[in-house]
Amino acid sequence: MMDRRLFLAGLAALPACSEIGLGARPHKKRMAITLDDFQLEFDIGLDKESRHENILNAFDAVGHKAAGFVTGSFVTSDWGRRVVQNWLDRGHLIANHTWSHPHASETETAKYLADIQKNKSYLDELLRQVDFFRFPYLDDGRDRRQQTALFDGLKxxxxxxxxxxxxxxxxxxxNRLEAALKINPNKDLGPYRDYYVEMCVTLANHWDGVAQAVGFQSLPHLTLMHHNILNGHFLKDVLLALKSDGWGFVDAAEALNFSAYHAMPPEPTLGRNWLTLRQRAANVEIDPYPEQYLEFGRKEMDALGL
Ligand SMILES: [Zn+2]
Incomplete structure (x- = not known):
């Protein structure tokens, strides 16, 4: 007969067993980094080659293959094309972010689709084939009718x-960092780094909580950043901090292929996070957005003198 204490110990151990594959898998924090726009010209305090190299080296530091969502009209120079080519050579993915970065809701649908097509032709010439698209300003149409026409057009x-x-x-x-550097190119950047690193970790964990609340276990998150001077300086610090916080990096190609992302959202996105739309549709309670980053962190940055 089984010893009662052993039996109870066995029961206590069950959740641990189920976590290693018998039942529900343990939650994992996973994300892919996506960098949008590729506005490459700002170079006060960090030259363009260093910005570019620092960003690619940051991905290497955590073994990550990212995605760049390129607005074609920003990368028509020799340098712009070289940056895009370098991303490909280093194993990253390049995707479409329109030719001229318009607001869909303020643009006639046919004109907007032609702008995507123009960028597609340009990128296809550079790269052979591009599979993914992101709406600038996360604006996928002013109403359901335009949104539907745009998603049909994408298809x-x-x-x-x-x-x-x-x-x-x-x-x-x-933008705040650029403004400060224009006034003083030798500005102490430490406080900007600390603020930015903490912001990224806090917001990543907030949205991962939302993902779980709406029923996604280990969602392959798509994190939005931009090709800017801030990331030229601190992307590596951010990625290492995320890693220390328990985040893993999933290749952007894999995360972007997560099929739930491709369908038209249940309502026009209007600049909102995809998870906000899921949360509204599911009507579940979530933790409030971290107050210090409301209004893009304006008040918090003011308070810190940044
Ligand atoms: Zn953009």
Whole structure:
């Protein structure tokens, strides 16, 4: 007969067994980094070659293959084309982010689709084939009718939608940093690094909580950042901090292929996180958005003198 204590110990051990494959798998924090736009010109305090190399080296530091969502009109120079080519040579993915970065809701649908097509032709010439597309400003149409026409258009172009599940508001932080560098090119950047690293980790964990609340276990998150001076300086710090916080990096090609991302969202996105739309559809409670990053972190940065 089985010893009662052993029996109880066995029961206590059950959850651990189920975690290693018999039942539900343990939750994993996983993300792919996507860098949008490729506005490459700002070079005060960090030259363009260093910015470019630092970003690619940051991915290497954590063994990550990322995705760049390129707005073609930003990379028509020899340097721009070289940056794109380098991303490909180093194993990263390049995707479509329109030719001229328009707002869909303010643009006639046919004109908007022609802008995507123009970028597709340009990138296809550079790269052979591009499979994924992201709407600038996460604006996929002013209403259901335009949204439907745009998603039909994407399908005709052979492109799949790439939403965002972790937004970092890095563009706002970088704008503030650029403004400060214009005034003082030798500005102490440490406080910007600390602020940015903490923001990325906090927001990643917030959105991962939302993902779990709406029923996704180990969602392959798509994190939105931009090719800017902020990431030229601190992307490596951010990725290493995420790694220390328990995040793993899943290749962007794999994360972008997660099929739930491709379908038209249940309502026009209007700049919102894909998970916000899922949460609204599921009508579940989630933790409030971290207050310090409301309004893109404006008040918090003001308070820190950044
Ligand atoms: Zn953009």
């Amino acid at each position: 005709d172009l052979g492109l799949r939608n790439a939403p965002v599940t972790v937004g970092t508001v890095d563009w706002f932080t970088s």
